Amino acid sequence: MTRLRAIFLAPAALVMGALFLAPLAIVAAYSLLTRGAYGGLSTPWTLENWARLADPIYGVILLRTVAISAVSTLLCLVLGFPLALFISRSGSRKNVYLNLVILPFWTSFLIRTYAWMFLLRDTGLINTALLALGVIHQPLPLLYNDGAVILGLVYANLPFMVLPLYATLERLDKSVLEAAADLGAKPWAELTRVTVPLSMPGILAGSILVFIPCLGAFLTPDLLGGGKSIMIGNVVQNQFTTARDWPFGAALSLALMAVVMLLLAAVVRRKGAALL
Amino acid sequence: MNRRIFLLSLPGLAGCTMSSRPRLNVYNWSEYVAPDTISNFEREFGVRVRYSTYESAEELVAKVWSGNSGWDVVFPSNTYIPPMRDQKLLAPVRHEWLPNLGNLEPVYQSPSWDPRLEWSVPYMHGATGIVYNSNVVHAAPGSWADFWQDRFERRATMLDDPVEVIGAALLKLGYPLNSGDAVQLRQARNEAISIKPRLRAYVNAEVRDQLIAGDMLAAQMWSADAQRSINASPALRFVYPSEGFALYGDAAVVLRESRRARLAHEFVNYLLRPEVSSAIALACGSSTANAAAMRLLPEPVRNNSTLYPGPNLLARGQWLETLTPASQRLRDRLWTEIKSA
Numbered sequence: 001m002t003r004l005r006a007i008f009l010a011p012a013a014l015v016m017g018a019l020f021l022a023p024l025a026i027v028a029a030y031s032l033l034t035r036g037a038y039g040g041l042s043t044p045w046t047l048e049n050w051a052r053l054a055d056p057i058y059g060v061i062l063l064r065t066v067a068i069s070a071v072s073t074l075l076c077l078v079l080g081f082p083l084a085l086f087i088s089r090s091g092s093r094k095n096v097y098l099n100l101v102i103l104p105f106w107t108s109f110l111i112r113t114y115a116w117m118f119l120l121r122d123t124g125l126i127n128t129a130l131l132a133l134g135v136i137h138q139p140l141p142l143l144y145n146d147g148a149v150i151l152g153l154v155y156a157n158l159p160f161m162v163l164p165l166y167a168t169l170e171r172l173d174k175s176v177l178e179a180a181a182d183l184g185a186k187p188w189a190e191l192t193r194v195t196v197p198l199s200m201p202g203i204l205a206g207s208i209l210v211f212i213p214c215l216g217a218f219l220t221p222d223l224l225g226g227g228k229s230i231m232i233g234n235v236v237q238n239q240f241t242t243a244r245d246w247p248f249g250a251a252l253s254l255a256l257m258a259v260v261m262l263l264l265a266a267v268v269r270r271k272g273a274a275l276l
Numbered sequence: 277m278n279r280r281i282f283l284l285s286l287p288g289l290a291g292c293t294m295s296s297r298p299r300l301n302v303y304n305w306s307e308y309v310a311p312d313t314i315s316n317f318e319r320e321f322g323v324r325v326r327y328s329t330y331e332s333a334e335e336l337v338a339k340v341w342s343g344n345s346g347w348d349v350v351f352p353s354n355t356y357i358p359p360m361r362d363q364k365l366l367a368p369v370r371h372e373w374l375p376n377l378g379n380l381e382p383v384y385q386s387p388s389w390d391p392r393l394e395w396s397v398p399y400m401h402g403a404t405g406i407v408y409n410s411n412v413v414h415a416a417p418g419s420w421a422d423f424w425q426d427r428f429e430r431r432a433t434m435l436d437d438p439v440e441v442i443g444a445a446l447l448k449l450g451y452p453l454n455s456g457d458a459v460q461l462r463q464a465r466n467e468a469i470s471i472k473p474r475l476r477a478y479v480n481a482e483v484r485d486q487l488i489a490g491d492m493l494a495a496q497m498w499s500a501d502a503q504r505s506i507n508a509s510p511a512l513r514f515v516y517p518s519e520g521f522a523l524y525g526d527a528a529v530v531l532r533e534s535r536r537a538r539l540a541h542e543f544v545n546y547l548l549r550p551e552v553s554s555a556i557a558l559a560c561g562s563s564t565a566n567a568a569a570m571r572l573l574p575e576p577v578r579n580n581s582t583l584y585p586g587p588n589l590l591a592r593g594q595w596l597e598t599l600t601p602a603s604q605r606l607r608d609r610l611w612t613e614i615k616s617a
Contacts, residue, residue, distance in 0.1 A: 037601050038359035040341055057609075061616050122431070122491035139491075141430075144477040226477025227436045230615045241334040242438060243608040 031250035039244030049251035058235065058252070062259065065231040068146065069214035072153040076161040076210045077203065079154065084165035084202075085195070088172075098166065101159050113152060113223050120148055120224070144226030152220040157213055161206035168202025169195070204267065212260055232256055299324045300539050303339070303347040305526065306331055308400070310552075310559035317546050323539060340365055340531060348534040349543055354389045354525045355598045357396045366395045367530040373541035376548035379568035387525060388595050396527035397544050398565040400500075400557070403585065403593055404440055404522040407487060407502040408494040411511040417494065419518040420448035424471050432494040433486075434471075436478035438611035439596060440522065441468050444496060447520045453594040456603035465610040469617045478615070487512060500562045503582045507561070514582040516589050523593040525565065 031049050036042040087097045104112060119125050120143040127139040142148060172195065180190045196203075218233035227234070236256065239249030302314070306329040314327050330336050333353055339345045343365055352360060360366050371377060374397065377385075384398035406423050408416065417423045423432070423444075434441050443453045445464035455461060476492065477483075481501040486492045488509040497505070502514040528547060530540040546552060553569035556562070563583045564570060570578055578584060585593075599607065 035601065035605075038363065038598070039337065040363075057612060057616065061612075064616070121486060121489075123486075123489040141476070222436070226433075226479055227615065228472070228475070228477055230612075234615070235612060238608070238611075241332070242611075243604065244334070244337070245605070245608065 027250045027254060030247055031254055033247045035245045035247055039246070041246060049247045050255075052248060053251060053255050058232070061230060061235060062232050062256075064229070065215055065233070068150060068153070068231060069211050069217075072150050072157065072214050073161075073207050073211045075150065075154045076158050077207060080158055080161035080165055080206065081196075081199075081203070084162050084169050087162070087166050088169040098163075101162050105159070109156065110219070112156075113219065116148075116152060116155070116224060117143060120151075143224065144228060146225065146229060148224040149221050149229075149231075152224040153214050153217060156220065157210040160209040160213070164205040164209065165199065165202040168199045168205075172198055208264065208267070211263075215256065215260060297322060297324050298536060298539060299326060300536060300543055301326045301346055301348045302543065303328050303330065303336065303345075303350045305329060305351055307560050308351065308526075308556070308562070310555040313547075313552060313556055316552075317543060320546075321539075321542060325543075343533055345531070345533065347531055348536055348540045349528055349530055351399055351526050351528055352396075353596075354387065354396075354527060355596050357389050357527060357529065358598045360529070361390075361395045365532055367532045367534060367537055367540075369393055369395060369397060369530070370537070370541055373538065374545045374548065376545050379548050379550055379553070379566050381565055381567040381570070383590075384525070384565040389525075389597070390527070396529045397548070398525050398527045399547065400560075400562040401523065401525040401565050402563060403499045403516065403524070404435070404443070404496065405499060405502065405517060405582075406494060406515045407497040407505060407512055408515070409487065409490065409492075409509075409511050410513045412490075412493050416513065416515065417517075418515055420444050421519070423494065423496070423517070424448060424467070426474055428474070428493040430474050430476060431492050432475055433477045433479050433483050433492055434475055434496040435498075436480050438607055438614075439599075440496060441478070441614065442607055442610065443522050443596075444468075444517075445471075447517065447594075450519065453520065453522055454597040454599070456600055456606075458606060461603075461606055461610060465614055468610075468614045472614070472617055484508075499582050499585075500560070503580065504561050506582065516585055516592065518592070520592050520594055523590070523595045525595075 030041060032045050032047070033041045034044060034046055034048070083101075087094055087101075090097060117124070121127070122139040122141070122143075124143070126142060127136075130136045131139065176194060176198065177190060180194045185193065215231075216233045216236075217231055218237045221227070221229070221231045221234055232252070233256075236249050236252045239245045239252060243249075300323055302325055304327070308329070309327075314325050317323075318325055330339075333356060336350060336352060337356065340347060340350060340360070341363070343363075357366075371393070377393070377397065380398060384401070386392065387398060390396045406417050406420075408428070410416070413427060415422070415427055417425075417427070434444070442461065442464050445467035446455050446460060447453055448467060449460070449463055451457070451460045451464070455464075479495075481498065483492060483495050483497070484501055484505045487495055487497075487505045497514070499514065502512070506512045506514060528544045530537055530544070534540050547556075548566060550566065550568035550572050553564045553566040554572040557564040557569060557573065558577065561583070564573075570584065581589065
């Protein structure tokens with residue numbers, strides 16, 4: 001029995017080892033090296049890259065990133081929950097709706113982001129339409145601000161919220177809802193006191209799946225935010241490109257990963273039962 | 277796949293592997309050759325060229341830094357040539373294999389980053405200035421100081437590049453573009469932060485569309501990209517700021533790892549032909565470093581002061597230099613402060 005287990009686990013273990021743990025070990029090693037004169041890596045081994053993280057500027061950027069990610073996650077939840085509920089109760093058309101949810105993935109993320117730029121810019125579709133209707137007389141600055149960044153993050157990550165929510169809501173025991181109704185619960189009470197608590201695992205899973213990619217985002221703040229207020233992902237990206245400081249970039253990305261893991265651990269400890 | 281389709285595809289497979297023509301590997305910036313530049317070379321010299329492009333200097337550096345990239349000829353910007361030389365990535369330029377070298381403009385026969393052209397052959401050049409919409413902006417911005425003023429209704433952008441933003445701020449303050457002085461750099465950081473509320477975004481050449489459509493009224497922009505915007509919207513104008521401006525050049529280099537140094541030189545020599553270089557400059561709207569090619573350009577292009585500013589304007593320009601590690605690190609820190617301000 002244990003042998004069989006080992007055989008079945010081997011492929012996944014191999015993939016995780018070769019494609020996740022080994023690269024992670026390399027990144028960890030990089031974070032202890034010194035930047036070469038023109039980039040690249042060189043000795044001596046040092047903890048200096050980690051010491052640089054103590055600089056408060058990176059903490060400020062990290063806090064900003066967490067705030068933007070939290071708002072985006074919350075918006076995803078607010079938009080995604082009704083949608084998932086609707087899909088889970090739409091009978092035979094479920095599959096059509098689910099396919100529509102993942103339809104955007106058929107196009108490259110970069111192209112979809114550029115499409116948003118065409119919608120949001122001063123001479124874009126939205127401003128042109130509003131101007132033509134006489135609602136506004138000056139184009140609204142929709143592009144290149146934090147709002148546009150949050151919009152982009154919500155748009156990109158909404159499916160990751162909807163799908164786990166749908167999976168939970170779909171499996172919800174209908175008899176529990178009937179019991180609530182029989183006991184006199186109005187629809188709103190039924191929703192807030194039965195459906196939402198029972199779908200906590202989906203809400204948590206969805207929130208985690210949205211929050212983590214938001215933390216590491218760099219393309220959206222660059223393209224929709226106009227690079228005016230950076231997230232921690234931009235700082236990491238900049239170390240690997242313009243600054244060519246791989247060791248510091250490695251330390252930054254590992255620190256970001258540690259933050260994510262700590263947050264996850266805190267959530268799992270408090271809500272672990274619900275997740276399982 | 278049934279057997280017949282498989283068998284039908286075999287001759288094609290043979291075509292891939294059995295050709296005995298030598299192959300040259302060329303890695304260049306996107307939009308940096310004319311449509312027929314490569315095919316003409318292949319036909320004339322009876323070789324195959326594997327041609328691929330990159331969008332940023334980082335992409336190129338990441339590929340070639342290992343010394344085992346598989347490319348023969350690449351086109352780094354001038355600031356990357358000393359580091360690549362020191363890293364022993366470059367093959368020496370064999371002048372005896374480059375009879376067309378004399379076609380280069382005198383200034384590019386001995387550029388500051390490689391005065392005797394030992395490692396690189398200048399290809400195209402450019403500068404960073406200000407492009408603005410003359411229909412809306414009536415007071416032309418003639419200087420960085422003007423650009424810093426509030427005259428673009430917050431519809432202005434700067435390049436998303438620390439060298440350019442900090443560089444413009446340094447020039448505005450009257451300091452050298454390549455300054456490594458911490459006091460000057462900190463002052464430049466303050467300048468860069470002071471203009472930030474009036475900027476819509478930090479964005480590179482992609483802002484062209486928005487300049488043409490009128491979303492943006494002014495932008496810090498590279499000369500070749502500015503010229504492309506002007507071609508599409510004649511209301512746009514380009515200015516070489518009076519305090520000074522950044523100059524940069526891209527050069528062809530043969531990598532040390534190349535096992536076809538002779539053929540690689542043939543290719544570089546081919547690019548130095550006046551008619552080849554002028555065709556490229558015309559097709560891409562870039563500025564050739566080749567004096568003989570310039571003479572072949574149509575009059576309006578040759579006299580276009582955005583692409584070919586001439587000696588009087590050029591005298592105010594400063595070549596971008598490779599930054600020292602300490603200066604690079606301070607600038608990165610200041611850039612993070614500017615971007616998160």
